[in-house]
Amino acid sequence: MNPAELLHALYLVAIVAEAMTAALAAGRRQMDWFGVALLGAITALGGGSVRDVLLGRYPLSWVENPHLLLITCGAALATIVIAHHMRHLRRVFLFLDAVGLVVFTIIGCNIAAGLGLPVVIVIASGMITGCVGGVLRDVLCADVPLLFRAELYATVSIVTGASYVGGQWLGLPHDSVMLGSMLIGLALRLLALRFGWSMPKFVYTESLH
Amino acid sequence: MNPAELLHALYLVAIVAEAMTAALAAGRRQMDWFGVALLGAITALGGGSVRDVLLGRYPLSWVENPHLLLITCGAALATIVIAHHMRHLRRVFLFLDAVGLVVFTIIGCNIAAGLGLPVVIVIASGMITGCVGGVLRDVLCADVPLLFRAELYATVSIVTGASYVGGQWLGLPHDSVMLGSMLIGLALRLLALRFGWSMPKFVYTESLH
């Protein structure tokens, strides 16, 4: 299995994991089966779609490969059946969610770098790919997005993207840069989960208006 | 009146009906007149706009035909005047809303099929066209979208799209397929309203995090 194949395999694992955690969020809101499937697909594929729309990169991945829609809807629906057993799989899911975050990020960085965009946009493209799916999930659940309040989630995406950009700048081989950045991001995310690291919060209680 | 003209006439009826029901949602949130007009236009035209942005299909319909903006804003504002009489028209509006759902769906299917996209995307395009306007309305009202919780609304859109795809696969004449799919979808929606049919819900009360 070469690195491109590994990345694609990890991508499939990642969209399944994202669709399944989205399905649990849907269940907490008592959505119907259709809502579960749709929220799963939007969460898993939304980050890449928003990236492609912002970059004007058509066709979108799921328009070209409709099986991505079927896989994510299917994974979300399967979650309804196995939800009672997922409690025991909590750690597995947190791990897969972290894998998904860094895999999505690297795919987004790859695409922007391949278009010859500046490094700030390469990092932003990785972050949009990695994080926007969860933002859409939270907005559709009428929550303030967790991204804006949670432990190092977006920071992990930025660090992963910055490692990618830095590795390329140093002239390291592309495959090593991809794998190395993913490992750095994954380690940071797991350490943040383990030790409850979080960014400082900005608390402001006055009103301008 | 040939089928294409009928579809266009039904489309105009549908965007007016969607704008008017959105205006009532705005009134329940005590929005100002401007908010009413805007929510009406976004709800009526948002599904088609999101579809075209996702498919990279420019220009958007209301950019090419600005009178669509004027019609939907006007319909929403007119609702402010006649809202007190609309209670008696409840059934008429539920019927027009159902017509709008199937008309939007068929238009979305037509467009994707015309672009030669795969059947899964033809059905998804119909569903996005039919359902996203209402999702935008609910998000802008800070509600969990009704779509994810309500009676067969999205299911009707999928069944309509699947009938369209099935009819084309059987090689039936295009106009018959369009009209037949709309009648199937409309019948299902009216039966669901009459008998209170709904999709089963997924209720999940544990937290993964």
Add this chain to the structure above:
Amino acid sequence: MNPAELLHALYLVAIVAEAMTAALAAGRRQMDWFGVALLGAITALGGGSVRDVLLGRYPLSWVENPHLLLITCGAALATIVIAHHMRHLRRVFLFLDAVGLVVFTIIGCNIAAGLGLPVVIVIASGMITGCVGGVLRDVLCADVPLLFRAELYATVSIVTGASYVGGQWLGLPHDSVMLGSMLIGLALRLLALRFGWSMPKFVYTESLH
């Protein structure tokens, strides 16, 4: 400084002011530093991005000029440090926010007019550029957008755009039309703030469903 340079300078002032007021909204929601930076960038650059996506106009401004991302994130983060002093600057910020509204609006009108689009779309493009950033901010804070409920904010944008279109129709010089429309819009906004003008509200308490 010619009018184009003035408009660009005002644009930079406007995105900084929008990013800073968004940072305060983030602080009221107790977002972390990352959320503050992101909400600042989305609020300041979101209106122009949505306009360009709807018009199919690529690349987006911040993809082509990534320093816009850095400026807006930086302004939002700087707000964390100086927030305690901003109470005394309340009037300055309300003024800069009004400047931002009319500057964004005129830029949006300019772009649509330059594409040869119809006048309704020129006004709509101005309004989208001027107002959508704030809508995204409110949706990401899980609020009903202020735009739909607040004092003449969107109306100011429409009046500014209509003055621009009217001035062009009268054949007045382009620079005079731009500056004149901005002054008309700014005056209306400041008067609305001073005297608490607002649009009438539509209050509807019955349910259709």
